Amino acid sequence: MIEAENLTKRYGDKTAVDDLSFTVAPGRVTGFLGPNGAGKSTTMRLLLGLDRPDRGDARIHGVHYRDLPAPLRSVGALLEAKAVHTGRSAHNHLLALAQTQGIGKKRVDEVVELVGLTGVARKRAGGFSLGMGQRLGIAAALLGDPSVLILDEPVNGLDPEGIVWIRTLMQRLASEGRTVFVSSHLMNEMAVTAEHLIVIGRGRLIADCSTEEFVERSTEKMVTVRSPDAGRLAGVLAAEGAKVRPDGDSLLTVTNMEAPRVGELAAAEGAVLHELTPIRGSLEAAFMELTRESVEYGAAGGAAPGAIPPGADLAAGPAEKGETR
Amino acid sequence: MTAAATEPAAQPAGGPAAHPRPGFGRLLLAEWTKIRTVRSTLWTLMLLVLVSLGFTTLLVGLTMAQWDNMTAADHASVAADPVSFILGSGFFLGQLTVCVLGVLVIASEYSTGMIRASLLAVPRRLPMLWAKALVFAAVVLVVGLAVSFTSFFIGAALIGDKMEVSLGGDGVLRAVVGGGLYLAMLGLFALAIGAIVRHTAGAITGVIGFVLVLAPLAMLLPGKIGDYVYSYLPSEAGYLITKAQQGEDDLLTPWQGYGVFALWTFALLALAAFLLKRRDA
Numbered sequence: 247m248i249e250a251e252n253l254t255k256r257y258g259d260k261t262a263v264d265d266l267s268f269t270v271a272p273g274r275v276t277g278f279l280g281p282n283g284a285g286k287s288t289t290m291r292l293l294l295g296l297d298r299p300d301r302g303d304a305r306i307h308g309v310h311y312r313d314l315p316a317p318l319r320s321v322g323a324l325l326e327a328k329a330v331h332t333g334r335s336a337h338n339h340l341l342a343l344a345q346t347q348g349i350g351k352k353r354v355d356e357v358v359e360l361v362g363l364t365g366v367a368r369k370r371a372g373g374f375s376l377g378m379g380q381r382l383g384i385a386a387a388l389l390g391d392p393s394v395l396i397l398d399e400p401v402n403g404l405d406p407e408g409i410v411w412i413r414t415l416m417q418r419l420a421s422e423g424r425t426v427f428v429s430s431h432l433m434n435e436m437a438v439t440a441e442h443l444i445v446i447g448r449g450r451l452i453a454d455c456s457t458e459e460f461v462e463r464s465t466e467k468m469v470t471v472r473s474p475d476a477g478r479l480a481g482v483l484a485a486e487g488a489k490v491r492p493d494g495d496s497l498l499t500v501t502n503m504e505a506p507r508v509g510e511l512a513a514a515e516g517a518v519l520h521e522l523t524p525i526r527g528s529l530e531a532a533f534m535e536l537t538r539e540s541v542e543y544g545a546a547g548g549a550a551p552g553a554i555p556p557g558a559d560l561a562a563g564p565a566e567k568g569e570t571r
Numbered sequence: 572m573t574a575a576a577t578e579p580a581a582q583p584a585g586g587p588a589a590h591p592r593p594g595f596g597r598l599l600l601a602e603w604t605k606i607r608t609v610r611s612t613l614w615t616l617m618l619l620v621l622v623s624l625g626f627t628t629l630l631v632g633l634t635m636a637q638w639d640n641m642t643a644a645d646h647a648s649v650a651a652d653p654v655s656f657i658l659g660s661g662f663f664l665g666q667l668t669v670c671v672l673g674v675l676v677i678a679s680e681y682s683t684g685m686i687r688a689s690l691l692a693v694p695r696r697l698p699m700l701w702a703k704a705l706v707f708a709a710v711v712l713v714v715g716l717a718v719s720f721t722s723f724f725i726g727a728a729l730i731g732d733k734m735e736v737s738l739g740g741d742g743v744l745r746a747v748v749g750g751g752l753y754l755a756m757l758g759l760f761a762l763a764i765g766a767i768v769r770h771t772a773g774a775i776t777g778v779i780g781f782v783l784v785l786a787p788l789a790m791l792l793p794g795k796i797g798d799y800v801y802s803y804l805p806s807e808a809g810y811l812i813t814k815a816q817q818g819e820d821d822l823l824t825p826w827q828g829y830g831v832f833a834l835w836t837f838a839l840l841a842l843a844a845f846l847l848k849r850r851d852a
Contacts, residue, residue: 296691316591342602
């Protein structure tokens with residue numbers, strides 16, 4: 247269990263994290279989304295006690311990170327920036343960390359094998375590729391068999407096989423009842439990995455909901471209609487409040503109306519339908535829509551980006567914007 | 572992938588209290604692992620041995636070869652404290668390696684990012700600094716004592732029967748042991764500066780510039796005040812411990828000088844600790 251309460255962090259006059267509150271529950275993968283510079287890494291550093299918040303509180307298992315008696319046994323962390331001495335071998339790096347917690351050598355060999363670095367464990371970490379460096383970081387995070395994992399952009403630099411591996415690993419760790427908090431700017435990756443999402447933009451909370459709900463609420467729903475009577479049908483749908491965009495002679499893209507209603511109106515009109523397909527926007531599109539909003543509001547100056555509380559109807563925002571565009 | 576990550580230990584519900592806080596001995600062991608597993612440690616310590624012993628051999632050897640051509644005044648200056656002459660020949664440059672290593676031990680953690688891993692493991696931070704300082708000081712003390720004694724025996728052998736030089740002489744053993752003590756304290760001094768500055772190049776330049784250039788230059792400061800400033804500068808005061816005889820101009824006794832050096836060093840370590848606790852990592 248991770249709790250952030252009104253976390254605020256400024257660097258000079260730039261506010262990196264702005265009054266951020268959320269909790270991360272155990273037993274599922276929670277994605278931490280935001281564009282570059284949104285404050286994801288800073289938030290994680292605040293959770294881990296590396297940076298000191300200007301205001302607010304971050305607790306893990308109900309205590310500050312610095313008060314955990316054997317922190318690596320409770321919390322495993324992968325930081326975005328490398329945290330390895332380039333002149334030390336992977337094995338010795340892990341060994342030194344293990345010794346601070348009274349973790350045995352055997353466990354070092356186990357995590358090295360787990361992340362697939364056995365062949366290069368005795369080589370200097372400075373020569374590692376980005377992907378190998380990530381695997382070493384993940385090995386360090388797993389060293390103490392922690393119940394909470396905080397991973398900053400773990401798929402960075404991993405090849406497709408590595409990405410599938412880390413995804414499977416995170417889901418398995420969550421299914422064992424651990425708290426898995428993972429940041430990413432890759433929305434589609436999160437869509438298949440995370441069950442729950444915390445989305446931030448410019449340091450503020452934008453959304454805190456299930457992944458499904460996030461997509462549901464924040465994407466515009468569209469229906470494509472193919473009909474030889476497209477022209478006539480378009481007029482009827484528009485009269486009933488749908489927004490209709492013709493696309494060639496026989497194709498219509500309909501928003502602001504559900505597919506069944508489109509079908510009913512077509513039947514009443516006696517229009518022949520060749521196709522009626524509801525289309526759901528992607529997580530990527532939803533994310534861009536949301537964060538564009540937060541950036542736009544921010545750039546307008548002063549006006550609050552409007553943190554949308556959990557469960558709020560996110561669809562309203564983007565939809566309204568769509569109309570004014 | 573194996574099931575290794577998730578042995579019975581995987582009982583995530585177990586709160587933070589499930590594992591006791593590891594003792595300070597664990598941190599000493601971890602810092603020992605860190606210091607022995609980077610090549611820079613080995614290289615700089617080898618350089619310390621080579622430079623110190625090399626220059627002792629060279630300078631004492633050359634002086635002895637020229638002995639018969641030298642003036643009585645030169646003879647007197649060497650004879651006044653042959654131990655200091657022997658140790659000083661090698662230490663003057665040899666000490667630079669200790670300055671470099673002291674800075675590297677901590678500043679390289681910042682330059683590589685290792686510090687973040689270190690602080691995640693020891694989030695209270697200060698025990699990590701104390702453990703690192705203790706382990707490093709112990710390593711330098713052991714190597715420094717070995718170098719100091721070896722230098723002394725090489726120098727004494729080269730001097731041969733020209734002067735009376737033996738470990739049993741007045742203050743000689745204290746001076747030779749003092750060579751190791753001086754290097755250990757100098758290492759801590761450099762480590763403290765490295766922890767404060769956090770940039771390898773800057774800290775090394777600062778420490779070496781101070782120890783090798785600035786502090787000796789202070790000798791040129793005029794008047795009584797100049798004498799006091801010079802005498803109480805950390806490395807200059809600390810170096811007195813390597814002299815068998817107290818010089819006529821020395822304001823401090825060897826142990827007083829070492830005490831002054833220690834006070835400077837501990838003050839800097841306290842500042843480093845304060846900053847470590849306070850700054851974002």
